[in-house]
Every structure is written in structure tokens, then in C-alpha cells.
Amino acid sequence: MASDPDRQGPEDPGHPKDAREPPTEQQVRDEIAREVLRIYAESYGTGAERAEALVSGNWVIVVLDHLELLPNEKFLVENGKHDTVLQVRTQYQRAIQSSFSAAIERATGRKVIGFASTTSIEEPRFMAEVFRLE
Numbered sequence: 001m002a003s004d005p006d007r008q009g010p011e012d013p014g015h016p017k018d019a020r021e022p023p024t025e026q027q028v029r030d031e032i033a034r035e036v037l038r039i040y041a042e043s044y045g046t047g048a049e050r051a052e053a054l055v056s057g058n059w060v061i062v063v064l065d066h067l068e069l070l071p072n073e074k075f076l077v078e079n080g081k082h083d084t085v086l087q088v089r090t091q092y093q094r095a096i097q098s099s100f101s102a103a104i105e106r107a108t109g110r111k112v113i114g115f116a117s118t119t120s121i122e123e124p125r126f127m128a129e130v131f132r133l134e
Contacts, residue, residue, distance in 0.1 A: 035103035093117035
């Protein structure tokens, strides 16, 4: 095989047929939903029934549906302390924001430059995570 005199460095050992295609939009959405759900379950010790990711332009929105509350959160909700649960969850979401952002950046290949989170603890419980991409 003739060597290209303008080429620098070693030859690529891979075969062009082994090259992977970029992920599809559905694969990106699935990866985001799976990763956010995993991070959520690992961080809270409970989960959600499912997650759905929407990607459009510079935005990623992830909805975690049918959230499971911790026993202490259930107690507080049952005793009318909804605001306390929401405040603690909001602060915690901000604390673990970097984990969520890293997952979004890996899946999209783009930098997260903004984050917002909201939780509805009324039935059916859900959480929405919103990411602004660069």
C-alpha cells in the first residue's frame, strides 16, 4: 500500500466498514431518559415508573413520571407539608445538577448551559428537568 506523503501519524488500524453511524434522534432520547432515570434512582434511593426525553433545537426536557416518594416525604405530604418536600427536592436537584448535565452532554455531544427543575408531588407525581444547550 502506497503511503500518502501529506499524511502524518500512523495508519488507522480500523476498517472503514467498522465505522459506526451517528446515533439516531430516538437513540439519543432513549439514552437520555435511561441515564436520567438511573441517576435519579441512585441519588434518591427510589425511582420513577418511567422517563421520557424530548430534544428540540437547543432544549432537552426530561419528564420522570409516577415518582416514588421516600417514607419521610410521604409522611410530610400526608401531614400537609407539601412545600417542605418541594423545597428539599428543589435544593437536591440543584446539588446533583452536574450529574444530569454530564449525561445530557454525553448523549447530545453538546454543552449544557442552563438547567431548571420542577416537581409535582400531587398525584400523579412527576418531575420535569429542563436543559438549555449551547
